[in-house]
Amino acid sequence: MRDRGVSSSVTTISIALVGNPNSGKTTVFNALTGLRQKVGNYPGVTVEKKEGRLTFDDGTEARVFDLPGTYSLTATSPDEIIVTDILLGRGRHTPAPDLAVCIIDASNLERSLYLVSQVIDGNVPTIIALNMIDVAQDSGIHVDHVALSREIGIPVVPTIASRGIGIPELKRAMQMPLAGTKRQWRLPDAFEKECEELVGLLEETHNLNQPAAFHEALTLLSASTASLRESTRYKPELLEHVKRDHQKLDFLGFDRGTVIIESRYYWIKRICRDVMQSRSGYHRTRSDRIDAIVTHKVWGILIFLTLMALIFQAMFAWANIPMHWIANCFESLASAVDTILPPGDLRDLIVRGGIGGVAAVVTFLPQILFLFLFLGLLEGTGYMARGAFIMDRLMSKVGLHGKSFIPLLSSFACAIPGIMATRTIDNPRDRLATMLVAPLMTCSARIPVYTLLIAAFVPNLRIFGFLSLPGAVLFALYALGFLAAMGVAWVFKKTFLKSTTPAFIMELAPYKFPTLKSILLQLWEKGTSFLQRAGTIILGVSIVLWFLATYPKLDNATPGEKLNHSFAGRAGHVLEPVIRPLGFDWRIGIGMVGSLLQREVFVSTMGTIYNIQDAQGSNGTISLQDHLRNDRDAATGAPTFTLLTALCLMVYYALAMQCMSTVVIMYRETGGWKWPAVQFAYMSALAYGATLAAYRIGLAAGLGG
Amino acid sequence: MSENALIRCIHRGFGNVICQVTNTRIAVNLGLARRILVSSIELEELSGSLDEDSATPIPLLPEAKASPVE
Numbered sequence: 001m002r003d004r005g006v007s008s009s010v011t012t013i014s015i016a017l018v019g020n021p022n023s024g025k026t027t028v029f030n031a032l033t034g035l036r037q038k039v040g041n042y043p044g045v046t047v048e049k050k051e052g053r054l055t056f057d058d059g060t061e062a063r064v065f066d067l068p069g070t071y072s073l074t075a076t077s078p079d080e081i082i083v084t085d086i087l088l089g090r091g092r093h094t095p096a097p098d099l100a101v102c103i104i105d106a107s108n109l110e111r112s113l114y115l116v117s118q119v120i121d122g123n124v125p126t127i128i129a130l131n132m133i134d135v136a137q138d139s140g141i142h143v144d145h146v147a148l149s150r151e152i153g154i155p156v157v158p159t160i161a162s163r164g165i166g167i168p169e170l171k172r173a174m175q176m177p178l179a180g181t182k183r184q185w186r187l188p189d190a191f192e193k194e195c196e197e198l199v200g201l202l203e204e205t206h207n208l209n210q211p212a213a214f215h216e217a218l219t220l221l222s223a224s225t226a227s228l229r230e231s232t233r234y235k236p237e238l239l240e241h242v243k244r245d246h247q248k249l250d251f252l253g254f255d256r257g258t259v260i261i262e263s264r265y266y267w268i269k270r271i272c273r274d275v276m277q278s279r280s281g282y283h284r285t286r287s288d289r290i291d292a293i294v295t296h297k298v299w300g301i302l303i304f305l306t307l308m309a310l311i312f313q314a315m316f317a318w319a320n321i322p323m324h325w326i327a328n329c330f331e332s333l334a335s336a337v338d339t340i341l342p343p344g345d346l347r348d349l350i351v352r353g354g355i356g357g358v359a360a361v362v363t364f365l366p367q368i369l370f371l372f373l374f375l376g377l378l379e380g381t382g383y384m385a386r387g388a389f390i391m392d393r394l395m396s397k398v399g400l401h402g403k404s405f406i407p408l409l410s411s412f413a414c415a416i417p418g419i420m421a422t423r424t425i426d427n428p429r430d431r432l433a434t435m436l437v438a439p440l441m442t443c444s445a446r447i448p449v450y451t452l453l454i455a456a457f458v459p460n461l462r463i464f465g466f467l468s469l470p471g472a473v474l475f476a477l478y479a480l481g482f483l484a485a486m487g488v489a490w491v492f493k494k495t496f497l498k499s500t501t502p503a504f505i506m507e508l509a510p511y512k513f514p515t516l517k518s519i520l521l522q523l524w525e526k527g528t529s530f531l532q533r534a535g536t537i538i539l540g541v542s543i544v545l546w547f548l549a550t551y552p553k554l555d556n557a558t559p560g561e562k563l564n565h566s567f568a569g570r571a572g573h574v575l576e577p578v579i580r581p582l583g584f585d586w587r588i589g590i591g592m593v594g595s596l597l598q599r600e601v602f603v604s605t606m607g608t609i610y611n612i613q614d615a616q617g618s619n620g621t622i623s624l625q626d627h628l629r630n631d632r633d634a635a636t637g638a639p640t641f642t643l644l645t646a647l648c649l650m651v652y653y654a655l656a657m658q659c660m661s662t663v664v665i666m667y668r669e670t671g672g673w674k675w676p677a678v679q680f681a682y683m684s685a686l687a688y689g690a691t692l693a694a695y696r697i698g699l700a701a702g703l704g705g
Numbered sequence: 706m707s708e709n710a711l712i713r714c715i716h717r718g719f720g721n722v723i724c725q726v727t728n729t730r731i732a733v734n735l736g737l738a739r740r741i742l743v744s745s746i747e748l749e750e751l752s753g754s755l756d757e758d759s760a761t762p763i764p765l766l767p768e769a770k771a772s773p774v775e
Contacts, residue, residue: 107728139728278728287730288715297718389732393720402721402732503737504721508730 019103021069029066106136125178140279185267319366330359352611357542360607380514399493402504411441656687
């Protein structure tokens with residue numbers, strides 16, 4: 001049993017926050033550490049361990065780990081395995097914690113105590129934070145926390161973490177000297193005896209500590225005898241011993257698969273009976289009434305589609321006003337620099353390269369914020385899990401699990417959190433299929449590209465009286481990404497990722513209003529992250545591109561000829577034969593290559609190129625949209641961009657893997673370069689093929705002019 | 706209909722069923738719910754009595770008896 005001396009200011013202790021999904025672990029973590037990790041009202045928000053520092057009132061510090069939510073330590077999905085490994089001291093980079101704080105949803109005491117019983121088995125000093133006591137009271141549930149503490153023998157602190165209630169008391173409890181708690185639940189005697197023997201054998205032959213040996217012993221005794229034959233983790237003599245145990249226990253009439261679970265629940269039920277009062281029977285809650293409409297077979301789909309249409313309408317129509325403000329600010333800045341600095345390369349670099357490139361992207365900040373506002377509302381209210389409920393049937397038709405919908409919906413923001421969110425999927429093939437198609441979902445980086453091209457080329461007409469044509473086109477592009485993801489997933493699941501998809505099962509958290517603070521915090525973080533990217537990567541690329549598009553210089557030539565002669569122009573011409581069949585010229589080629597890094601670089605590239613081209617020709621106030629509309633091929637006089645070119649470019653960006661960060665995260669999540677390479681190759685081929693088809697169809701339909 | 710039912714089907718749609726398990730709402734694939742939550746007799750009751758998208762609570766299992774293990 002481990003004792004811990006928290007009073008020492010020399011040793012920094014480590015504290016693990018453990019609990020069921022959606023029990024408020026991250027809210028407690030944020031309250032303890034002052035950090036702003038993302039919270040949401042659906043299971044699986046936290047998929048990897050997060051670390052923060054907690055400073056106690058006496059100045060001592062602790063490392064706090066926010067672990068992914070799990071219902072038990074025998075779970076098999078990658079996010080849940082992290083929890084088991086850390087608690088049992090098997091973590092590669094994280095030692096076993098000095099203290100575990102079990103965050104319990106007070107309205108789900110019985111279910112939560114199952115995990116608590118397993119944490120206690122690990123012999124880690126443990127505290128319970130009895131969270132969401134307000135929600136429990138609203139549901140007619142009262143938990144006597146004093147009695148609960150007495151029954152289990154560990155401190156229990158009632159909390160409402162979202163309002164900071166109970167957090168000071170929790171911090172004080174963390175500083176009290178604690179020891180590991182003795183296991184209180186018991187197996188039937190004969191089972192207990194075999195288990196003890198096996199624990200001793202595992203400690204001796206496999207060099208395991210007691211908690212890990214006990215965990216392994218329970219797993220081995222409840223496993224099917226057939227599955228032991230496939231096990232390579234254990235020595236043959238140990239497996240022979242386990243087989244003999246199986247025979248004995250089977251002979252005694254034990255259902256080995258359930259006896260451990262039943263024994264834990266027997267102990268849990270006794271505790272709940274003594275410490276909890278609740279209204280008996282079924283009471284229709286507000287969430288039940290909302291679910292009856294939101295997951296209705298007709299209303300459910302209508303509400304889902306209306307919400308999606310509302311998001312795209314808001315992103316397009318409502319964001320226009322702040323976009324103009326931002327554009328005007330950058331124009332004023334460019335004019336000011338133009339006035340202050342003398343003509344020359346430095347002025348061109350700042351105005352045409354730096355300001356021009358960054359402004360082209362930052363203008364789209366309002367759209368990004370509108371997207372995250374709506375996604376935050378969907379996540380915070382609890383609608384996300386209902387979306388998975390509604391979409392499960394469609395998902396299962398292409399061979400994916402309903403749970404895949406959440407990573408895919410998260411990919412609307414960015415494919416990186418979407419790919420990481422696949423850790424909640426147990427089946428490795430389903431997880432891989434979801435990861436492979438996640439970048440097809442329309443991420444926020446595509447928004448600047450789409451919005452620029454739609455605003456420049458799609459007429460602002462009204463359809464159905466309330467929806468604008470640009471909004472509908474944006475919606476169609478999101479639909480294209482989603483349908484492509486479904487189609488590709490179907491192909492993968494029918495071929496090299498063939499597997500039986502486990503049936504859908506998912507907790508539906510009660511609906512709640514997200515706090516204004518949490519929504520604003522999320523918007524602030526996403527907004528600053530977007531601006532940081534604009535101020536670093538995009539600014540850097542814009543400056544490099546300005547150089548490549550300016551040098552080598554050509555005297556006494558038109559701006560178009562100078563660009564043609566530049567390094568960038570030459571590179572664009574090398575690429576042109578490949579992209580000409582798609583209806584793209586060499587300038588678009590420069591944008592496509594630049595945006596391999598990230599998609600929105602296409603917009604900054606166009607901004608820089610047209611600014612340079614325009615350097616001698618205008619007063620610098622023509623918008624990028626106007627540049628695209630007015631640009632003509634110097635040789636033929638034909639427009640560089642038409643409605644068809646814009647549509648084809650959008651099809652290309654909908655399907656192409658233009659994001660190196662996604663490639664890197666795929667490498668990290670799959671542990672090699674094989675799958676990132678497969679993903680890059682299939683998306684490039686799909687994008688090229690679909691754009692070629694769109695161009696040919698468009699020409700045949702007379703859209704080419 | 707038992708007031709003490711542990712698992713109740715409270716809503717059905719899109720091939721899934723929303724069950725109340727103690728105080729938790731869990732969405733479960735209907736096929737899985739039929740396999741693991743109900744006996745064959747109760748399955749017939751479920752199939753016969755549960756209207757599509759009904760919000761009426763229908764118990765699937767009587768209160769489970771805790772196993773005497775000590």
